[in-house]
Amino acid sequence: MADSISNANRSAARPTGTDDLAAxxxxRIDDIVAQVDAEMDRRARDAARARHWGWLPTIIQGWIIGERVPPYRFPGDTTPGHRLPPLGVPLEQAFAAHVAYTRREIGRTRELSDEVRVLREKNDRLERQNERLEGRNDRLEAQVETLRLQVSQLMTQHGQIVDVMQEHDVRITENRTDITETQAMVQASDAMLNAWAAQFIEEPPQEDGPEFEAEDLEEGDFDEDLNEDPEEDDDDGDAASDISHVSMDSD
Structure with missing residues (x-):
């Protein structure tokens, strides 16, 4: 306990110059650590950049071999054969321009790809609509063909009906002609019949003959006409029978 108190007293008695040196x-140590950290960060970034572009030489070498690109013609080169002309700019600048141009072309290609995709979708929709319209067209063509067959059948039936009507018209005309002829024949028969009947209906003129009394008729005591021709009675009977036949024919 006494030792601890004495050590504390000695520490309190030291000068402040030691504390300044420690600070x-x-x-200095913090500055060195910061410099080391900054250097490590720079090296890490350089390493990352080197790793990011590490594929570039290999890819370009592959392109050169695959595309058979001729070597660059440097000043004083006398080897024969085709050589690329000098660019007049550093290779890094030329490659950066190539990368920028390629990036822009890739962007344009992507935009064109999007437009092509939109056009392809529209084309697909139009193809589906075209398929639906083709199916509808096929159905309409089938309906039109069915209607055409029905119209053909109706035209055939109409032709048959026209033929039948023409036959009926011919028959009606013939019947009318027959009726007219029959009516003319009937009228002629009636005229002949009337003329013939008129001969028998007319009363013959009174001739002077023997007079007799009504009492004689009542008694039935009269003599037959000696001048009467018996054949005339037969003619009267035949005429009556002919009249009956004519009337039946006219009916």
Whole structure:
């Protein structure tokens, strides 16, 4: 206990110059650590950049071999054969321009790809609509063909009906002609019949003959006409029978 108190008293009695040296040392150490950290960060970025572009030489070498690109013609080169002309600019600048141009072309290609995709979708929709319209057209063609067959059948039936009507018209005309002829024949028969009947209906003129009394008729005591021709009675009977036949024919 007494030793601890004595050590504390000695520490309190030391000068402040030691503390200043310790603080300066700590500041120097912090600066060195910061410089080391910055250098490590720079090296890490360089390493990352080197790793990012590490594929470039291999890819370009592959392109050169695959595309058979001729070597660059440097000043004083006398080897025969085709050579690329000098660019007049550093290779890094030329490659950066190539990368920028390629990036822009890739962007344009992507835009064109999007437009092509939109056009392809529209084309697909139009193809589906075209397929639906083709199916509808096929159905309409089938309906039109069915209607055409029905119209053909109706035209055939109409022709048959026209033929039948013409036959009926011919028959009606013939019947009318027959009726007219029959009516003319009937009228002629009626005229002949009337003329013939008129001969028998007319009363013959009174001739002077023997007079007799009604009492004689009542008694039935009269003599037959001696001048009467018996054949005339037969003619009267035949005429009556002919009249009956004519009337039946006219009916």
């Amino acid at each position: 300066e040392s700590r500041r």
